[in-house]
Every structure is written in C-alpha cells, then in structure tokens.
Amino acid sequence: QAHLVESGGGVVQPGTSLRLSCAGSGFSFSDFAIHWVRQAPGKGLEWVAVISYDASNEYYVDSVKGRFTVSRDNSKDTVYMQMNSLRPDDTAVYYCARIAVGGRNYFDIWGQGSLVIVSS
Amino acid sequence: DIQMTQSPSTLSASAGDRVTITCRASQSISVRLAWYQQKPGKAPSLLIYKASTLESGVPERFGGSGSGTEFTLTISSLQPDDLATYYCQQYDTYPLTFGGGTKVEIK
Numbered sequence: 001q002a003h004l005v006e007s008g009g010g011v012v013q014p015g016t017s018l019r020l021s022c023a024g025s026g027f028s029f030s031d032f033a034i035h036w037v038r039q040a041p042g043k044g045l046e047w048v049a050v051i052s053y054d055a056s057n058e059y060y061v062d063s064v065k066g067r068f069t070v071s072r073d074n075s076k077d078t079v080y081m082q083m084n085s086l087r088p089d090d091t092a093v094y095y096c097a098r099i100a101v102g103g104r105n106y107f108d109i110w111g112q113g114s115l116v117i118v119s120s
Numbered sequence: 121d122i123q124m125t126q127s128p129s130t131l132s133a134s135a136g137d138r139v140t141i142t143c144r145a146s147q148s149i150s151v152r153l154a155w156y157q158q159k160p161g162k163a164p165s166l167l168i169y170k171a172s173t174l175e176s177g178v179p180e181r182f183g184g185s186g187s188g189t190e191f192t193l194t195i196s197s198l199q200p201d202d203l204a205t206y207y208c209q210q211y212d213t214y215p216l217t218f219g220g221g222t223k224v225e226i227k
Contacts, residue, residue, distance in 0.1 A: 045164065045207055047216040061215045095163055105211035106154035110163040
C-alpha cells in the first residue's frame with residue numbers, strides 16, 4: 001500500500017531555516033511528482049510547491065518563491081523542502097501529497113503532516 | 121490566479137439528509153476539479169476527481185457534477201461518519217488553488 005511520511009518539522013525562530021522530508025513507500029516513487037500543501041492552524045488548505053518525477057520542473061506559490069526549494073533523491077524515495085527565511089505566517093502543518101496516477105495534478109495519497117511553528 | 125469559492129462555509133444537517141456543497145471558479149477550468157474530505161485531525165483524502173469521477177473505495181452516496189466555473193458535491197444520504205470539512209481544488213493551472221472549505225456538522 002502506498003504511503004508518504006513527512007518529518008523534520010519543529011519550532012523555529014523567524015528568519016531561520018528548516019528542511020522537511022517526505023519519504024515514500026509501497027509504490028514506484030520515481031514515477032510520481034510530489035506536491036507540498038500546507039494548512040495554517042484552523043485554516044484551509046494552501047498549495048505550496050511541486051517537483052516533477054525526475055526533478056526537471058518545480059513550481060511554487062508566490063508567497064514562498066525565493067525562500068523555499070524542493071528537491072528529491074529518487075534513490076532514497078525521498079523529497080525534501082528546504083525552507084529559508086521563515087516567517088510567522090509560514091506556521092502550518094505541511095503535507096506532502098502524490099500526484100494521482102494518470103499525471104493530473106490532484107492528490108490521491110497524502111502524508112500525515114509535519115507541524116512547523118515559526119515563533120520568537 | 122484562479123480563485124475557488126465554496127459555499128456554504130458551514131452546514132448542519134441530520135443523518136439521512138441530502139447535502140449539497142457548491143464550488144465556483146473565477147474562470148473556466150473545464151472539469152479539472154477535485155473534492156477532498158478532511159476529518160478532524162487527519163490529512164485530507166480524495167473523494168472525486170475530474171469533477172464527477174468517484175475515487176476507488178469512496179461510498180457511492182458521494183457524487184460530483186459541474187463543468188466550467190460551477191461545481192457541486194452532493195452527499196445523497198448524510199451519515200455520521202461524514203462529519204468533516206470538504207474542499208474543492210482546481211488543477212487546471214498553477215498555482216493550484218483550493219476553496220475555503222465547507223464544514224459539515226451532524227445535527
């Protein structure tokens with residue numbers, strides 16, 4: 001059964017950095033684009049970024065462009081999101097999600113989420 | 121960016137009721153719309169894609185319709201297990217965007 005597991009969240013101060021990981025299992029990880037979606041406490045879902053199956057393409061929401069970078073290591077079945085210059089409004093649960101079979105940008109597998117708190 | 125507007129933001133209904141949630145896109149997205157269910161404290165899960173195609177394993181009381189800019193999610197007979205927040209998402213264009221969510225409560 002396909003699974004995604006996020007790790008790396010925590011409490012950090014504004015202006016610092018954090019790297020999240022998303023490990024996949026139970027499917028051919030290197031065949032799938034992986035997205036990041038976040039959810040601020042008590043709020044709705046916000047798409048953040050995507051990396052293509054072969055890392056040849058990345059897209060970001062404007063609010064994180066230049067601060068967040070997504071990468072992947074298919075030999076480790078893992079995607080990373082490097083988050084720099086963190087701000088209090090980046091506080092959220094961060095989910096990684098698999099693009100659906102067929103290649104359309106909706107998400108059929110989600111991780112359990114990793115909480116990032118940016119606070120002084 | 122394509123704005124997705126859901127209504128209502130909250131609804132309360134009794135078990136067995138038919139429930140409808142609406143999602144409107146700020147521009148045409150054809151049928152490139154998905155619906156998700158998020159139960160309290162859990163990650164979202166896919167219900168419907170391509171506006172009306174039920175994801176495998178999702179109960180048939182869930183249905184989707186619409187195209188262009190207006191879409192609906194219908195629960196034909198609300199069950200206690202349907203207590204959740206429901207989100208629509210367009211996948212026509214980057215940035216991908218979600219509706220604000222509809223919280224469904226059981227009377």
